[in-house]
Amino acid sequence: MVVSFFLGLLGALSQHILYKRLHHTAPEDPEKRIRLVLYGRALAYFSKITFGGCVILCYRQRIWRTFRENVLSVWAIDRLFLATEDLSLFLHWETWGKATLPTLMALVIWLIPIATIIMSPGALTFGVFIQRDTSSLSVPTLNFTAESYKDYRVPVFAKDGTTKKKSLIFVNTTDPSATAPGWFDYYDKPASDIERVSLMSAYSLKNQSLNREDARYRSCGGDFNCTYTISFVGPGYKCEELAHGADDDKKLAELGAPFNTSYLAPVGRLAYFAQVDIGEYLRPQTELGRQGVPLNITNDVGVFKTEPILWIGYSVNTTDPPDPRFKDTWTSKYDPYVFQCIHHETNYTVQYNYTGPFFNTSISHNFLAPIINTTYARYDNGIPNYQDFVPASGFVSPRTDVPLYKKTAVYHAVGQSLRKFLEGKIEVEPPIPGPATYARPYSDITKTRLVKSNSFPVHNLHIELQDFYADMILSLFSAPNLLVIAEDRVEVNTTRYKAAFIYDAGKLWGCYAPVIFFTLIFLIIGAWTVWEDGTTFSVGFSRIMVTTRNSTLDEISRGACLGNDPFPMELMNTRLRFGVLTEGGEEMEYIGSGDGLQGLSHCTFGVASELTAIKRGVPYAGLKYTGPKYANNGLGSKKEKME
Incomplete structure (x- = not known):
C-alpha cells in the first residue's frame, strides 16, 4: 500500500516536471509534439494505476472489517467483492447504510481515472502566450549637440560608412576655403529635410509623430511589442495663457503684446490670429556675391538677436447664450483667449509603446531656459520697440561661441518650420443680421490637427500647440540619415505572442490534490485496519474458498454451483457475517498443553447466530500465529504438523 502511494506521487511529480520543461517551448517537429503529449498521458495512466492500486489494497482490508462488524446480504457481499468492476454497488441502500466507508473507497477508485487520465493532461495545452522580457537595447534618440560641431565642408557618415549624415540647416560663409582671417559660417535657412519632415508631420492629421517603417523591429530588437523611455534635450515652446475673455488685456499690455482681445470675436471679427514673426532672422542677411559670400560683412551678419515669440489669439464658440x-450681432457666446509661447531649450522624456503595427508616445517636458534670452526694447513712453532687442549680452554671434551658435541655429530652424503653419488669421462674421457666414481661413493652421473640421481652433490651443511641436520634433526619427539621429542604450520591456506549450501547474495539482488527499486518508485507514486486525486480507479465490467452509453455507447453496447468472434470489438475500464459527453454540477454546493444541476455532462466513467476533492475537485455523506450529485442518480432532 505504501509503495503504491509513493509510486503514485512519483508519477504525478514526473508529469509535473515534464510539463514544466515543456512550458513555453514549441518543438518544430509535429511528431515530437505528439510524443511529448503521449509521455504525459502515460505518466497520468501510471499515476492512476498506482493510486488506484493503493486504494484497492486499502479497500480489501476494510471490507473484511465490514464483514466482521455487520450482517450483510449475500447480494451486498457480492457487490463489495466486485466493487472495482460493477457500478451497481452504488445503487443499493444496504451498501451505503452498512458499508459506508468501503462504498466511499470504491467510489474514489472509480473517480481516480477521471482526475488522473482525463483531467490532468488538460493542464498542458498548445496555444498562444505572451512572452515577456527586459533587455538592454540600442534605440534611436535625438542629439542636437551633434550639430554644434558640424562643418559642411567635412562629410559625416553613419556607422555603415555609406550613408551620409545630413544637417538640419543650410549655412552661408564668409570664406568657402575656411582660410581667411576672421572667417565664419552663419545660418541661412532650414535644410530641405526638416522642411519635408515638418510638412508631413503637420499635414498628417494624426495625433502622433511620424516614424520609420521598421521602427518597431529596430527598437524592440525583433518582432516584438515593446515599451521604453528615452530622454534628450531639444527645442520646445513653453506656452502661457495671458488673457481670457473680452477686455482682459492688462497683462497683454504689460508684456508688450502686439494685439489684444479686441481683435477676436465677439468684439472683433477673428476666430484666430497669430503674430509669430517679430524679430525673425532676416534672409538674406546682406547682399551676397559668388558662392554665397556676403559683399558687406557687418557686425550684425548672422547674429541671432532674439527668437520670435508666438503671440496667438483664438475665440471659442461655447454655444451658450451671448x-x-x-446679443444684437451674435447668437451664441464667444470666449476669446490670448497666449504667448517662448522658445526654450527643453528636456524631453518620451515613453514609446509599440504594439503590433501601431505605436504611441507619452511626452513630458522640462523647460530649461529660453534659447535666446532677450526681449523687446522700449521707447521712452513705454511702448515696445519691435525692431530692437535687449540685452545685447543675450545675442548669439557666429564669431564667438561657434558650437552654441550652431545649436541655436538648428533650434531656430526647427521653430521656423513650425511658425510658417501658425502665421495668419481666420475671419468670422456675426450671424446677425445675416445671412449666416462661415469661417474664412487665411492661415495654414487650418491644414493641421490644431483646427477642427469647422475651421475653428481646438480648445486649449496653447497646450495642444506644445504637443504638436513635440510630435514634429519626434518626427525627425522618420529620416534616419539626419545628423541629430543618435542611439542610446536603454532598458526595453518586450512582449510578443508565441505559439507553444502552455502548462498550468495549478490545474494539474488541482486534479491530483483530491486524489492524493483521499488516497492518503485511505492509506492511513488501511494501515490502521491491518494493525488492529493483526493480519492482512485478500479477495483471491483461495481466500474465498477457506472463508466459506461452513456446513450452513453448503446447505443453503445447494443447486447453485455453476457460478451462473441469474443467481437464486433466496440465496442472494441471505444475510451473512464473517466471524468465528461456534460449534455447539459455543466458541472453541484452545489450550496449550505441552507440545500442541487441543483445537483451533475456524473463521468463516455464516449466519450471525453461529458466529462470534474475531479477536486480535488469537490463533485461528489457517492463520499464522507465533505459538506452536500446529493447526486444525478442519477434519475432526486429527492434528497435522505444518510448516
Missing part, C-alpha cells in the same frame, strides 16, 4: 452686450 453676452447681453453682443
Whole structure:
C-alpha cells in the first residue's frame, strides 16, 4: 500500500516536471509534439494505476472489517467483492447504510481515472502566450549637440560608412576655403529635410509623430511589442495663457503684446490670429556675391538677436447664450483667449509603446531656459520697440561661441518650420443680421490637427500647440540619415505572442490534490485496519474458498454451483457475517498443553447466530500465529504438523 502511494506521487511529480520543461517551448517537429503529449498521458495512466492500486489494497482490508462488524446480504457481499468492476454497488441502500466507508473507497477508485487520465493532461495545452522580457537595447534618440560641431565642408557618415549624415540647416560663409582671417559660417535657412519632415508631420492629421517603417523591429530588437523611455534635450515652446475673455488685456499690455482681445470675436471679427514673426532672422542677411559670400560683412551678419515669440489669439464658440452686450450681432457666446509661447531649450522624456503595427508616445517636458534670452526694447513712453532687442549680452554671434551658435541655429530652424503653419488669421462674421457666414481661413493652421473640421481652433490651443511641436520634433526619427539621429542604450520591456506549450501547474495539482488527499486518508485507514486486525486480507479465490467452509453455507447453496447468472434470489438475500464459527453454540477454546493444541476455532462466513467476533492475537485455523506450529485442518480432532 505504501509503495503504491509513493509510486503514485512519483508519477504525478514526473508529469509535473515534464510539463514544466515543456512550458513555453514549441518543438518544430509535429511528431515530437505528439510524443511529448503521449509521455504525459502515460505518466497520468501510471499515476492512476498506482493510486488506484493503493486504494484497492486499502479497500480489501476494510471490507473484511465490514464483514466482521455487520450482517450483510449475500447480494451486498457480492457487490463489495466486485466493487472495482460493477457500478451497481452504488445503487443499493444496504451498501451505503452498512458499508459506508468501503462504498466511499470504491467510489474514489472509480473517480481516480477521471482526475488522473482525463483531467490532468488538460493542464498542458498548445496555444498562444505572451512572452515577456527586459533587455538592454540600442534605440534611436535625438542629439542636437551633434550639430554644434558640424562643418559642411567635412562629410559625416553613419556607422555603415555609406550613408551620409545630413544637417538640419543650410549655412552661408564668409570664406568657402575656411582660410581667411576672421572667417565664419552663419545660418541661412532650414535644410530641405526638416522642411519635408515638418510638412508631413503637420499635414498628417494624426495625433502622433511620424516614424520609420521598421521602427518597431529596430527598437524592440525583433518582432516584438515593446515599451521604453528615452530622454534628450531639444527645442520646445513653453506656452502661457495671458488673457481670457473680452477686455482682459492688462497683462497683454504689460508684456508688450502686439494685439489684444479686441481683435477676436465677439468684439472683433477673428476666430484666430497669430503674430509669430517679430524679430525673425532676416534672409538674406546682406547682399551676397559668388558662392554665397556676403559683399558687406557687418557686425550684425548672422547674429541671432532674439527668437520670435508666438503671440496667438483664438475665440471659442461655447454655444451658450451671448453676452447681453453682443446679443444684437451674435447668437451664441464667444470666449476669446490670448497666449504667448517662448522658445526654450527643453528636456524631453518620451515613453514609446509599440504594439503590433501601431505605436504611441507619452511626452513630458522640462523647460530649461529660453534659447535666446532677450526681449523687446522700449521707447521712452513705454511702448515696445519691435525692431530692437535687449540685452545685447543675450545675442548669439557666429564669431564667438561657434558650437552654441550652431545649436541655436538648428533650434531656430526647427521653430521656423513650425511658425510658417501658425502665421495668419481666420475671419468670422456675426450671424446677425445675416445671412449666416462661415469661417474664412487665411492661415495654414487650418491644414493641421490644431483646427477642427469647422475651421475653428481646438480648445486649449496653447497646450495642444506644445504637443504638436513635440510630435514634429519626434518626427525627425522618420529620416534616419539626419545628423541629430543618435542611439542610446536603454532598458526595453518586450512582449510578443508565441505559439507553444502552455502548462498550468495549478490545474494539474488541482486534479491530483483530491486524489492524493483521499488516497492518503485511505492509506492511513488501511494501515490502521491491518494493525488492529493483526493480519492482512485478500479477495483471491483461495481466500474465498477457506472463508466459506461452513456446513450452513453448503446447505443453503445447494443447486447453485455453476457460478451462473441469474443467481437464486433466496440465496442472494441471505444475510451473512464473517466471524468465528461456534460449534455447539459455543466458541472453541484452545489450550496449550505441552507440545500442541487441543483445537483451533475456524473463521468463516455464516449466519450471525453461529458466529462470534474475531479477536486480535488469537490463533485461528489457517492463520499464522507465533505459538506452536500446529493447526486444525478442519477434519475432526486429527492434528497435522505444518510448516
